[in-house]
Amino acid sequence: MKYQFYLCKNIELFLCYLTNIIIYYDYYMDNTQEVTPWNVTTSNKFMKIDYHKLIEKFGCDPIDGSLIKRFEQVTNCKAHTWLRRGLFFSNKDLNKILDRYEKGLPIGIYTGRGSSSALHIGHLIPFMFTQWLQDVFSAVVVIQMSDDEKFFFKGTSEKKDVEHYNKLTYENAKDIIACGFDPDKTYIFSNYRSCGGDLYQNVVKISQTVTGNQIRGIYGLNLDDNMGKLMWPAFQCAPAFSNSFTSIFHKKGLFSEVQSKESFSEIYPDGTCDFTGKHIPMLIPMAIDQDPYFRMACDFADKYKKKGYIKPARIHAKFLVDLKGVNNKLSSSNSTTAIFLSDDLESIKRKIKKFAFSGGKETSELQMKFGGNLQFDVSYQWLTYFMDSDEELKNIAHAYRFGKMTSSEIKTTLSDEIVSIIKKHQEKVKLITPEILHKFFNKNREFDMSIKKREPIELESDENYNKYGINFDIYFGTDVLLSKETLEYETLLYKI
Numbered sequence: 001m002k003y004q005f006y007l008c009k010n011i012e013l014f015l016c017y018l019t020n021i022i023i024y025y026d027y028y029m030d031n032t033q034e035v036t037p038w039n040v041t042t043s044n045k046f047m048k049i050d051y052h053k054l055i056e057k058f059g060c061d062p063i064d065g066s067l068i069k070r071f072e073q074v075t076n077c078k079a080h081t082w083l084r085r086g087l088f089f090s091n092k093d094l095n096k097i098l099d100r101y102e103k104g105l106p107i108g109i110y111t112g113r114g115s116s117s118a119l120h121i122g123h124l125i126p127f128m129f130t131q132w133l134q135d136v137f138s139a140v141v142v143i144q145m146s147d148d149e150k151f152f153f154k155g156t157s158e159k160k161d162v163e164h165y166n167k168l169t170y171e172n173a174k175d176i177i178a179c180g181f182d183p184d185k186t187y188i189f190s191n192y193r194s195c196g197g198d199l200y201q202n203v204v205k206i207s208q209t210v211t212g213n214q215i216r217g218i219y220g221l222n223l224d225d226n227m228g229k230l231m232w233p234a235f236q237c238a239p240a241f242s243n244s245f246t247s248i249f250h251k252k253g254l255f256s257e258v259q260s261k262e263s264f265s266e267i268y269p270d271g272t273c274d275f276t277g278k279h280i281p282m283l284i285p286m287a288i289d290q291d292p293y294f295r296m297a298c299d300f301a302d303k304y305k306k307k308g309y310i311k312p313a314r315i316h317a318k319f320l321v322d323l324k325g326v327n328n329k330l331s332s333s334n335s336t337t338a339i340f341l342s343d344d345l346e347s348i349k350r351k352i353k354k355f356a357f358s359g360g361k362e363t364s365e366l367q368m369k370f371g372g373n374l375q376f377d378v379s380y381q382w383l384t385y386f387m388d389s390d391e392e393l394k395n396i397a398h399a400y401r402f403g404k405m406t407s408s409e410i411k412t413t414l415s416d417e418i419v420s421i422i423k424k425h426q427e428k429v430k431l432i433t434p435e436i437l438h439k440f441f442n443k444n445r446e447f448d449m450s451i452k453k454r455e456p457i458e459l460e461s462d463e464n465y466n467k468y469g470i471n472f473d474i475y476f477g478t479d480v481l482l483s484k485e486t487l488e489y490e491t492l493l494y495k496i
């Protein structure tokens, strides 16, 4: 009896210790990665960002097979490679967007870009995906070019005036337009030059609901920061509501289902009036670091629910890793290693050859014996984005992992893909005339709100769907086939 009692007590104590260890481990792990709107990094060169942790921390939901199945069922479109491969991996309320589309009702899409001196290939990812979503949902897209944000955050250190960032807006917009946005369904705006009217009215409402302490808590800003930085979050949130663009989304007479004559206020002496009806739900595609803004937007929407405000839905991308290693997202400040959309094709090849961190081994004998590590091989990681066919990617994964492909061969494969994407992109940019650019920036025109109907597509088996999204194995089963020698060799090599 006594013996049993001690045993139980000991087990209890042991479990208690174990939980503590797990809690400390968790805490420690969380401190080794930082993901904020200003910084994305992990402390160890070989540690990748833990996206499951981010989903948990940000209170979002993973994109899994059942969501992808429903997406295909409702939209009659095959899921984008990036959805299937779990590169857009997390969401909030995407199901609500699908419910709405299922009823034949419109949705809006909002995304944005801080004007910068040159866009690199990683910047294209959210825009290529947004353009695809535009096509799938026949949605009007609004794109905020946050030249003012960049002035607040970079103006002092870069010693540049606000006009500088405003000019960059139009240059960057050409790269964005070249992703194939529909001119009749897309509005791009410089926040610096055009934030006013109904968009500004939402900035006012949002600002009044958030305290300085909350801004410090969410964004880590403080009273030493300039006032522009402190107020910026309200500006990034405001376009997440359809009534910020009344003349586009709530034109009188549109959508009798969602608005009636009573949806507008009286006309004020200055000739304007407010939209007072129920909003159109907005979907925001973005890299996950931007999510804090939109959690703030959701808190605000809650407070304004009775006035027709809807929480924005979000869909999040992982970061394209830096050429130099998987622990950093690509950044333009690494100007020697980033691949810019304006780079000439030869220098792209040179950069990949010279800088792409290789998971390959030092000599060809060792490579044949131990193969290349796919997790740390930046060329392989990039191919998961830019190589469309799963079949080809799988072949590369197996050949490279098991030493039948060399590091320089995988680099050449990547180089060919990137060069072809950038070449096509540059050709499209050349075709953008000042007239086309002006059209995208002009709000006072007709926007095409029609919704395209599609024939149903054939769905896959549930077994297939279960392997998609967050469960997609981008290493195609190579991990479990590794020999003990390889595992031991790499543990020493990478100190993992």
Ligand code: TRP
Pocket: 110, 111, 112, 113, 114, 144, 145, 146, 149, 236, 284, 285, 286, 287, 290
């Ligand atoms: N803050 C973003 C950046 O620094 C730009 C941005 C503005 C944005 N509005 C957005 C990004 C909406 C995603 C969604 O690049």
